[in-house]
Amino acid sequence: MAKTRPKVLSIVLAGGEGKRLMPLTMDRAKPAVPFGGTYRLIDFVLSNLANSGLTQIAVLTQYKSHSLDRHISITWRMSTMLGSYVTPVPAQQRLGPRWYQGSADAIYQSLNLINDQSPDYVVVFGADNIYRMDVDAMLQYHIDSGLGCTVAGIRVPRKDASAFGIIDADQNHKITEFLEKPADPPGLPDASDESFASMGNYIFSREALVQALHDDAHSADSRHDMGGDVIPRFVNAADAQVYDFRDNEVPGNTEKDADYWRDVGTIDAYHDALPTSQRQRPSPTPAPSGSPAVGTPTVRVALSSPPASTWSLNVTHTVPKPMDSMTPTLPGYRRTASIRCAWESYGRGSSPSPESTTTPTWPASPAQ
Template sequence: MVLVSNGAEPCTGPRLRVSVALVSRQPRVLGIVLAGGEGKRLYPLTADRAKPAVPFGGSYRLIDFVLSNLVNAGYQRLCVLTQYKSHSLDRHISQTWRMFGFRGEYITPVPAQQRVGKRWYTGSADAIFQSMNLISDDDPEYIVVFGADHVYRMDPSQMVQAHIESGAGVTVAGIRVPRSEAKAFGCIEADESGRITQFLEKPADPPGTPDDPDVTFASMGNYVFSREALVEAITADAENSDSDHDMGGDIIPAFVARGEAAVYDFSDNKVPGATERDAGYWRDVGTIDAFYDAHMDLVSVYPIFNLYNRQWPIRCENDNLPPAKFARGGLAQESMVGAGSIVSGATVRNSVIGANVTIGDGATVEGSVLMPGVRVEPGAVVRKAILDKNVVVGRGQILGVNLDRERERFDVSAGGVVTVGKGIRIG
């Protein structure tokens, strides 16, 4: 969980779509990013790390997307609250996001501290309840609560402005998804004014929209609250012994029941530098297949999600590595290759290669995701696989071709993606 504040100073620039009357004073906003998730469906990638710390796109970790969105929008006082296997996440925050030092701005990781009794967080709402001291210390007018494990670009300040204009207690960001995929999300029904009339958390039979029965308006897990409304709701939830203390399952439905919840259509969010192809892109990468597909969205000539938008950059760790090197006819097609990597006499196609990866003579890597430090030795073949950090594929080994064989030794997803855990040597 990340706490963010932009203070009360105005934030200027073309990304703000606010009326002239409201430009004179920017509201004081505190942001909370829920970053303590275990991510069981991403196993084995989450065997030794929290879900927001999972590497993504060769150079990033999942948490970098929400933090970049907040910082780009002008919210630059952040406390990252962590819980599950948080060491790599804490270290990443300390090393990558140590970028402020003026006007009281900071980004710092803070582990769960058991401030309310001798217990850890029992749900996302309980995590906020146990962090109430940070809300009272900052004294915000509005509180932004975002998830930490999605891949997307968004200007949160536009959603905050929409919330202020709505007069609601909470505003929920919504995105249209195929109804067949909506069972994994909170589902929203709203009237013409934007008030939410029904909120169903992960329903077995998701509702369609009025204009398309095959599409569902799903919650992105991003919320904006008026401060008093959130504090009252979280406090009441903490006193309810029957509650699961979950934001989507308990807090949001309570606001809906009182008629105090509004929806923000993500398609209305305009990010500077977005291409027509990647505008409105958002991916929940909570499963191995979704994680793999999101990587494949990056590698085409005109990618579905463009990491090269300099007007809204995604910040990543800088290890001062040399450029990638291609030797002895090494070739990469429709691929991304990280700094410090060496492709020597090998062929890489439709793949995302992390930093400090070595791919040896005669090796082939196709449709795969290789995280930092992986070594593919000469003559090896890797197809449709995700290799976690420091995996070694031995000389002449074949991975991802015979799925029946792979199931005997590794995790194979429903979509046929072979995932090899951190530090394993094959052959």
């Protein structure tokens, strides 16, 4: 007899305002920001869920949601005959005239979705990261554990881990502590120079999640945040584990795709993720004599004859505005860096190389 598939409800948290992505979020929510052409940030998580066979998806929205709602309704149409759907759910204010107070409160105010569906497991994923994932593999890992909560974690260099929410886990992947941007991140049992960063993706057993949300809602000192408040409840009850994203295998993935994940919370992070998500390795072509050819982020200069020992070069990179009819006047932005270039000699004798390579240091925030 074929094994019965458990009932699963997927909830995508798509209410982010995205202030750090201005001006891209001037007229839309962060998950609706265009990316890589005709796609939106939310398409990555929806594609991961749908291709994993999880096709009952509620998208919780809040700020400036029209562009996002329209994109979902036009793009993500599924067969209702098979019970599949992707539906945007706005803030319903079922518990009073107030907005969501945090990601946990968003789910708590939308508990009718869980009560109506009565799933065995609830998948709760964020809506604004760039990655490919077989969510079904993580779901099976959660089911096999018998625990109430599983958190997806990605390995990051320990020296860079202070920028993330960090998971401290034992050798059996049982979470012992959940740390918010710690100054001294803990290493991994099998790699002391790496730490587990939370990807903001969770899978819960339904009863455990509902109880945790009720407890959080009645806690006066809670910020009602999934990562900051609800997950620590599971950790304190020894009821949470980490799923190592490195073990996730997506059919058709290449070595370059494996373990790829990017958070695009800022303009610079958004810009830097564009070429890598498309697997493009910038390879600037030498420019005509005396002119710079600008790549991202490397600059190569070809000259017909050696100049002075050093020279200055101004590099300007223009980020085009997204193609979105909702904001036809949204400008692109330019960021400029002045760099010093030194002539380098290679090979035998004193013959100089016709090319010199350097990397500009971009300003912290782009000039409008």
